[in-house]
Amino acid sequence: MSLELKNIYKIYPNGYQAISDFNLKINDGEFIVLVGPSGCGKSTTLRMIAGLEDITHGDFFIDGKRVNDLPPKDRGIAMVFQSYALYPTLTVYENMAFGLDLAGFDEDIIKKRVTETAEILGLTQYLDRLPKALSGGQRQRVALGRAIIRKAKIFLMDEPLSNLDARQRVNMRSELIRIHRDIGATTIYVTHDQIEAMTMATRIVCMDVGVIKQVGTPEELYFHPKNLFVAGFIGDPPMNFIRGHVADGTFTSNDGYYTFPLGLSGDALAKVNNRDIVVAYRPEHAIWHPKAEESEELVPMKGKVEVYEMLGDIQNVYLNVGKEKAIIKAAPDESVLIDSEINYYVKKSDFHLFDAKTEEAIEL
Numbered sequence: 001m002s003l004e005l006k007n008i009y010k011i012y013p014n015g016y017q018a019i020s021d022f023n024l025k026i027n028d029g030e031f032i033v034l035v036g037p038s039g040c041g042k043s044t045t046l047r048m049i050a051g052l053e054d055i056t057h058g059d060f061f062i063d064g065k066r067v068n069d070l071p072p073k074d075r076g077i078a079m080v081f082q083s084y085a086l087y088p089t090l091t092v093y094e095n096m097a098f099g100l101d102l103a104g105f106d107e108d109i110i111k112k113r114v115t116e117t118a119e120i121l122g123l124t125q126y127l128d129r130l131p132k133a134l135s136g137g138q139r140q141r142v143a144l145g146r147a148i149i150r151k152a153k154i155f156l157m158d159e160p161l162s163n164l165d166a167r168q169r170v171n172m173r174s175e176l177i178r179i180h181r182d183i184g185a186t187t188i189y190v191t192h193d194q195i196e197a198m199t200m201a202t203r204i205v206c207m208d209v210g211v212i213k214q215v216g217t218p219e220e221l222y223f224h225p226k227n228l229f230v231a232g233f234i235g236d237p238p239m240n241f242i243r244g245h246v247a248d249g250t251f252t253s254n255d256g257y258y259t260f261p262l263g264l265s266g267d268a269l270a271k272v273n274n275r276d277i278v279v280a281y282r283p284e285h286a287i288w289h290p291k292a293e294e295s296e297e298l299v300p301m302k303g304k305v306e307v308y309e310m311l312g313d314i315q316n317v318y319l320n321v322g323k324e325k326a327i328i329k330a331a332p333d334e335s336v337l338i339d340s341e342i343n344y345y346v347k348k349s350d351f352h353l354f355d356a357k358t359e360e361a362i363e364l
């Protein structure tokens, strides 16, 4: 099913405006991830879609029909929360069958659906167990099963993986992608974790204090962030920012630590010249051993190692750069010593430029 949120506002009874002018069209079968820091309004948005929270202003459509006032149970929506809310005294089978039982379905149909759903979720061998005899990941799958079994057309999920340990989370991420592919239901998933957003979404909606900062595919948000907020939020470790000013095509950082020509001319130069801008680059764009032929393109950078993290396949190196900080990645065999000076390079073409005042990306 398709959904559309048009000029949606949410003002809570205490006067707090949690959502402002939220506009989004969701196509049938999409996996949309709402991502943003805690308190930015993700759950509020999800709860308005579910009908658990009134919409203060604006219009909400499901398949073209305005449903602002439709009760939750009539919206064809299933919700999965972070707490699994399973009945502790009922078996996996009974937990999954519960909703259908209540709705008065025949025993045969219930059995068929539970069997099918258990198959999809890999729960067939656990149907007789009580929730307490399951792992966190298995319990989450049962909770998911209760939503799937109703054959809902729209799935809403609010941080469903946050109670799982790191390995279970990774497993469940690929599990959810597979289940979504099998079932094809339109899914809206809320998380503060940008890795979940990057790995699962067909499109990401990145939010900050009640507004949408960017909507796009994971690739669009990663490679073409529209503003400083998205640039800083998507990516781990986050992008590095250098604030400064451009004069005669040369960028000078506000602290005077860096001065380098941006290598721009014509229209591109005109867009940034005599402006306060932010030069940004991703940690993985630090080049440790440049090839001679690249030298024209490279900007030399340096910093003092404060800490480093060896992750096995890569190292994250935290640098003090004058009074500022930077994080760069290094190959695992690179020798990194605390307090040592590191010289590295970044390609000018890997820079993202932002207007310092509006914080919007400058497209060259």
Ligand code: ADP
Residues within 6 Å of the ligand: 012, 013, 014, 016, 018, 036, 037, 038, 039, 040, 041, 042, 043, 044, 045
């Ligand atoms: P998120 O899910 O992104 O963490 P929420 O949607 O839960 O954010 O909350 C968004 C903002 O609205 C927060 O600042 C929160 O404190 C506020 N908020 C949530 N529920 C209420 C409420 N019932 N009354 C007033 N403010 C609320």
